[in-house]
Amino acid sequence: MSIEAVAHDAGVSVATVSRVFNAPDLVSPATRDKVQRVARRLRYSANASARTLRTQRSKVIGVVLPTLRNPVFAECLEGIAATAAELGYSIIPATSCYRIADEAAAVASLVSRSVDGVVLVVANPADSPALRRLRAAKLPYVLAYNRHPRHTCISVDHEAAVAEVVHRLVERGHRRLGMVSGQLSASDRARQRHDGFVRGLAECNLSPGPLIEVPFMEHAVRHLAGFLQAPDRPTALFCSNDLLAIRTIRAASQIGLRVPRDLSVVGFDGIELGGDLTPSLGTVVQPSRAIGQECVRLLAGAIHAGKPLTAAASHTVSHTFRDGESIAAPRLARTAR
Amino acid sequence: MSIEAVAHDAGVSVATVSRVFNAPDLVSPATRDKVQRVARRLRYSANASARTLRTQRSKVIGVVLPTLRNPVFAECLEGIAATAAELGYSIIPATSCYRIADEAAAVASLVSRSVDGVVLVVANPADSPALRRLRAAKLPYVLAYNRHPRHTCISVDHEAAVAEVVHRLVERGHRRLGMVSGQLSASDRARQRHDGFVRGLAECNLSPGPLIEVPFMEHAVRHLAGFLQAPDRPTALFCSNDLLAIRTIRAASQIGLRVPRDLSVVGFDGIELGGDLTPSLGTVVQPSRAIGQECVRLLAGAIHAGKPLTAAASHTVSHTFRDGESIAAPRLARTAR
DNA sequence: CTGTTAGCGCATTCAC
DNA sequence: GTGAATGCGCTAACAG
Numbered sequence: 001m002s003i004e005a006v007a008h009d010a011g012v013s014v015a016t017v018s019r020v021f022n023a024p025d026l027v028s029p030a031t032r033d034k035v036q037r038v039a040r041r042l043r044y045s046a047n048a049s050a051r052t053l054r055t056q057r058s059k060v061i062g063v064v065l066p067t068l069r070n071p072v073f074a075e076c077l078e079g080i081a082a083t084a085a086e087l088g089y090s091i092i093p094a095t096s097c098y099r100i101a102d103e104a105a106a107v108a109s110l111v112s113r114s115v116d117g118v119v120l121v122v123a124n125p126a127d128s129p130a131l132r133r134l135r136a137a138k139l140p141y142v143l144a145y146n147r148h149p150r151h152t153c154i155s156v157d158h159e160a161a162v163a164e165v166v167h168r169l170v171e172r173g174h175r176r177l178g179m180v181s182g183q184l185s186a187s188d189r190a191r192q193r194h195d196g197f198v199r200g201l202a203e204c205n206l207s208p209g210p211l212i213e214v215p216f217m218e219h220a221v222r223h224l225a226g227f228l229q230a231p232d233r234p235t236a237l238f239c240s241n242d243l244l245a246i247r248t249i250r251a252a253s254q255i256g257l258r259v260p261r262d263l264s265v266v267g268f269d270g271i272e273l274g275g276d277l278t279p280s281l282g283t284v285v286q287p288s289r290a291i292g293q294e295c296v297r298l299l300a301g302a303i304h305a306g307k308p309l310t311a312a313a314s315h316t317v318s319h320t321f322r323d324g325e326s327i328a329a330p331r332l333a334r335t336a337r
Numbered sequence: 338m339s340i341e342a343v344a345h346d347a348g349v350s351v352a353t354v355s356r357v358f359n360a361p362d363l364v365s366p367a368t369r370d371k372v373q374r375v376a377r378r379l380r381y382s383a384n385a386s387a388r389t390l391r392t393q394r395s396k397v398i399g400v401v402l403p404t405l406r407n408p409v410f411a412e413c414l415e416g417i418a419a420t421a422a423e424l425g426y427s428i429i430p431a432t433s434c435y436r437i438a439d440e441a442a443a444v445a446s447l448v449s450r451s452v453d454g455v456v457l458v459v460a461n462p463a464d465s466p467a468l469r470r471l472r473a474a475k476l477p478y479v480l481a482y483n484r485h486p487r488h489t490c491i492s493v494d495h496e497a498a499v500a501e502v503v504h505r506l507v508e509r510g511h512r513r514l515g516m517v518s519g520q521l522s523a524s525d526r527a528r529q530r531h532d533g534f535v536r537g538l539a540e541c542n543l544s545p546g547p548l549i550e551v552p553f554m555e556h557a558v559r560h561l562a563g564f565l566q567a568p569d570r571p572t573a574l575f576c577s578n579d580l581l582a583i584r585t586i587r588a589a590s591q592i593g594l595r596v597p598r599d600l601s602v603v604g605f606d607g608i609e610l611g612g613d614l615t616p617s618l619g620t621v622v623q624p625s626r627a628i629g630q631e632c633v634r635l636l637a638g639a640i641h642a643g644k645p646l647t648a649a650a651s652h653t654v655s656h657t658f659r660d661g662e663s664i665a666a667p668r669l670a671r672t673a674r
Numbered sequence: 675c676t677g678t679t680a681g682c683g684c685a686t687t688c689a690c
Numbered sequence: 691g692t693g694a695a696t697g698c699g700c701t702a703a704c705a706g
Contacts, residue, residue: 015678028675049386050682053700055682055700069408071408085431109427246613259615276558276580276587280587341684352685352686352694352695354684355686
């Protein structure tokens with residue numbers, strides 16, 4: 001159903017019909033009513049492609065995420081989708097599986113779809129083909145979770161958050177802490193969180209705890225089990241994300257360690273599910289939906305203003321700590337003061 | 338970068354450039370090469386809106402899901418996205434939060450975006466404004482998870498799957514089973530699963546077990562706790578989905594019941610996380626990614642053929658049962674044979 | 675306040 | 691094998 005059919009039936013020109021939808025004030029109430037009535041009767045709905053072609057604005061926001069299997073990104077996408085819808089935008093998401101090449105391919109596809117802007121999570125903002133393409137296409141974009149001085153980023157302060165967690169654990173009496181992470185090299189977030197871990201321990205005058213890198217999430221349980229058998233194993237583990245924490249709890253349980261009695265486990269992300277688990281998962285909560293929301297708001301603002309987004313627009317959103325039953329004081333306080 | 342710039346630089350007409358990308362065989366190898374070279378140099382990428390407007394084909398598939406907070410839908414969306422990408426389609430997802438009106442609104446937005454087809458999950462396929470709009474727009478669509486004789490649906494046989502679960506539990510020695518569900522009225526799936534529960538019990542010559550409806554997932558724990566205090570409480574609970582099962586385990590634990598020692602819990606969906614929990618979650622696995630994949634394949638076929646999709650294209654995909662540590666034999670077999 | 679018209683970028687028909 | 695011309699549906703000048 002095109003604008004022309006409506007114009008014909010309403011006995012007006014196409015321009016008038018267009019105005020009724022884009023600048024109703026410029027049309028007399030009488031004609032406006034008439035056109036609206038006809039439009040409704042004909043079930044007219046504007047053709048977005050034609051509008052996009054004409055205005056060079058698609059009202060679509062592209063989204064590039066590593067995966068939806070990690071609920072933290074699903075939650076973020078929900079925030080993005082909801083806010084976008086509120087502001088009259090549709091979204092086109094694509095997943096990269098943490099692969100640089102896929103990030104770039106996704107951006108290319110989005111550019112050709114004339115998206116007005118992009119929200120993305122990249123593996124490495126410092127050197128990203130995806131971001132270069134975006135720059136080349138002069139498209140505004142906002143990074144979620146990533147942090148980098150030369151790009152517009154919305155994220156928590158990963159390092160500070162983890163350092164804080166370390167302090168909490170130490171206050172609870174823990175002296176031997178370990179960290180579980182995916183490959184550090186795979187993500188700037190992982191590195192920043194590890195930095196926080198190291199810093200936190202240093203601030204507490206504790207020697208640097210071991211880092212257990214689990215490159216393939218699927219084998220996390222096996223990897224960890226070996227590590228946790230050691231006689232001087234940590235009494236608490238900080239895990240770089242909640243999914244890893246959940247697998248860590250399982251690994252511990254499989255070798256007979258009970259959480260939190262024998263081992264405390266803390267995650268990072270604050271996925272909703274964490275609070276429903278038994279034991280509930282202690283974790284650093286990133287406000288994922290709010291992050292998604294803020295990314296879209298920022299982007300929509302830039303699109304509206306027609307101005308490029310700079311790194312100055314970046315900001316840190318505050319994390320919170322959600323205590324959980326997976327955290328307790330160590331049973332044998334051999335290092336008691 | 339438009340086709341015209343490429344044509345100019347390559348010293349050919351726009352028609353030739355267009356052919357190079359859409360019907361390369363019609364162009365001589367020499368010109369084809371030349372055009373491709375120029376196009377690459379200029380970083381030309383076709384304007385999807387213009388193409389859509391001209392061809393009346395967008396190569397976009399719309400997706401309407403209740404929510405992404407439930408990992409089952411996130412997994413399905415991953416399957417949809419991956420398969421769509423493989424076949425050269427982008428997707429535009431929208432969430433309905435189980436609200437009929439939002440389903441319809443989402444469809445309207447998708448229609449105006451000229452999607453070529455839609456994959457959706459609706460609350461009630463028997464009477465759905467969203468589906469009516471799709472029909473009116475003559476757009477092919479496929480329902481995921483839903484089952485209805487008059488629509489194209491890809492799903493497991495919910496009823497049979499649950500009946501099967503009941504048999505398994507009974508074989509393990511359980512005699513008092515209960516079912517936990519969201520509002521039955523809110524979803525055809527919930528009803529079909531309940532039907533399976535009732536049928537399974539009947540087939541085992543057991544009296545119908547109680548149905549615990551938990552209208553608001555957030556209050557599941559509180560609701561359930563009360564119920565589980567009863568002296569003749571069930572020894573096993575079938576939960577209509579995995580999220581509910583996880584909350585049920587928590588509720589049980591909060592009133593001192595241990596799973597599976599004091600209570601067995603079974604879920605439905607087979608979300609990936611279930612296998613990582615402690616205890617791991619016994620559940621009926623729906624192949625969510627495959628469901629998404631199949632929906633897209635079917636849709637792409639219909640789009641390509643230009644033929645509408647009929648209910649005859651529906652099919653049942655097979656579920657599997659994933660045993661888990663949340664299931665055990667009842668401790669006190671008071672109803673032993 | 676309303677109508678006429680050009681053109682967004684592309685695919686496609688019809689000439690050549 | 692290639693080019694010129696048309697129109698997909700819409701918005702934005704511009705004219706009235």
